[in-house]
Amino acid sequence: MEAAAGERAEPGNLAGVQHIILVLSGKGGVGKSTISTQLALALRHAGKKVGILDVDLCGPSIPRMLQSQGRAVHQCDSGWVPVFVDQEQSVSLMSVGFLLEKPDEAVVWRGPKKNALIKQFVSDVAWGELDYLVVDTPPGTSDEHMATVEALRPYRPLGALVVTTPQAVSVGDVRRELTFCRKTGLRVMGVVENMSGFTCPHCMECTSIFSSGGGEELARHAGVPFLGSVPLDPELTRSLEEGRDFIQEFPKSPAFPALTSIAQKILDATPACLS
Numbered sequence: 323m324e325a326a327a328g329e330r331a332e333p334g335n336l337a338g339v340q341h342i343i344l345v346l347s348g349k350g351g352v353g354k355s356t357i358s359t360q361l362a363l364a365l366r367h368a369g370k371k372v373g374i375l376d377v378d379l380c381g382p383s384i385p386r387m388l389q390s391q392g393r394a395v396h397q398c399d400s401g402w403v404p405v406f407v408d409q410e411q412s413v414s415l416m417s418v419g420f421l422l423e424k425p426d427e428a429v430v431w432r433g434p435k436k437n438a439l440i441k442q443f444v445s446d447v448a449w450g451e452l453d454y455l456v457v458d459t460p461p462g463t464s465d466e467h468m469a470t471v472e473a474l475r476p477y478r479p480l481g482a483l484v485v486t487t488p489q490a491v492s493v494g495d496v497r498r499e500l501t502f503c504r505k506t507g508l509r510v511m512g513v514v515e516n517m518s519g520f521t522c523p524h525c526m527e528c529t530s531i532f533s534s535g536g537g538e539e540l541a542r543h544a545g546v547p548f549l550g551s552v553p554l555d556p557e558l559t560r561s562l563e564e565g566r567d568f569i570q571e572f573p574k575s576p577a578f579p580a581l582t583s584i585a586q587k588i589l590d591a592t593p594a595c596l597s
């Protein structure tokens with residue numbers, strides 16, 4: 323039965339999940355899945371247990387980024403068992419990518435079928451104990467976003483992290499994303515500006531390829547925290563392509579300080595749950 327407004331539903335499979343963070347972006351390709359995975363890895367390196375729920379049904383890229391494509395999702399009494407992406411079993415992942423017969427198969431479903439799968443992802447994944455569940459959403463504000471928020475909200479208060487690139491057009495799209503958060507009652511934990519300049523690996527000189535500072539200005543205007551700027555970093559691209567753990571393996575890389583500082587700000591904004 324659906325919970326009435328203001329009530330909390332029986333948490334079921336989300337009972338052991340302390341914090342849920344939705345990662346949103348106004349448009350595609352700005353690095354939403356990159357930020358989701360790196361946030362999860364940085365939180366894990368800070369000693370947290372993290373789950374990633376990939377509800378980007380039409381472009382599930384996270385299994386590839388975490389070198390988990392083709393892994394089988396098993397069933398247990400309480401639902402699907404997510405895939406562990408590390409040996410310590412600190413990061414678990416559920417993605418539509420695991421349910422496709424071929425990894426590059428397209429999901430061509432109508433809205434109701436997608437929404438039904440999202441509801442199932444929310445209720446039927448046996449996450450166990452997690453400090454954070456990071457939810458990677460599709461770009462924009464679609465029915466799938468509404469379905470995700472409506473399915474998750476009865477269980478826990480939700481935080482949103484909004485990713486943009488510095489260009490004005492992307493920033494305009496993100497303004498709509500912030501409006502979506504306001505209208506759906508999502509707490510905006512902050513804005514992240516990605517692909518924010520290029521730091522030359524030889525001399526560490528930073529060049530702003532696009533305009534700069536758009537994300538910070540947008541956050542200031544909207545009265546929400548600005549969490550940081552992540553530079554374009556070839557080592558990050560490579561580690562995502564090869565499914566490596568960037569946070570573990572590239573601590574001297576230009577994107578490392580920005581990503582770990584964003585994770586620290588999320589940790590500071592989400593004190594240990596007392597319940």
Ligand SMILES: Nc1ncnc2c1ncn2[C@@H]1O[C@H](COP(=O)(O)OP(=O)(O)OP(=O)(O)O)[C@@H](O)[C@H]1O
Nearest residue numbers: 350351352353354355356381517553554555559562
């Ligand atoms: N800061 C960065 N430095 C270098 N490469 C990056 C950075 N951020 C993202 N990329 C690369 O850009 C590409 C797009 O990133 P990503 O898939 O995370 O975007 P997205 O917003 O999730 O896209 P989609 O619209 O498909 O959901 C990826 O190949 C990723 O490796």
Ligand code: SF4
Nearest residue numbers: 522523524525526527
């Ligand atoms: S940024 Fe520095 S090292 Fe890189 S190409 Fe320019 S001058 Fe050379």
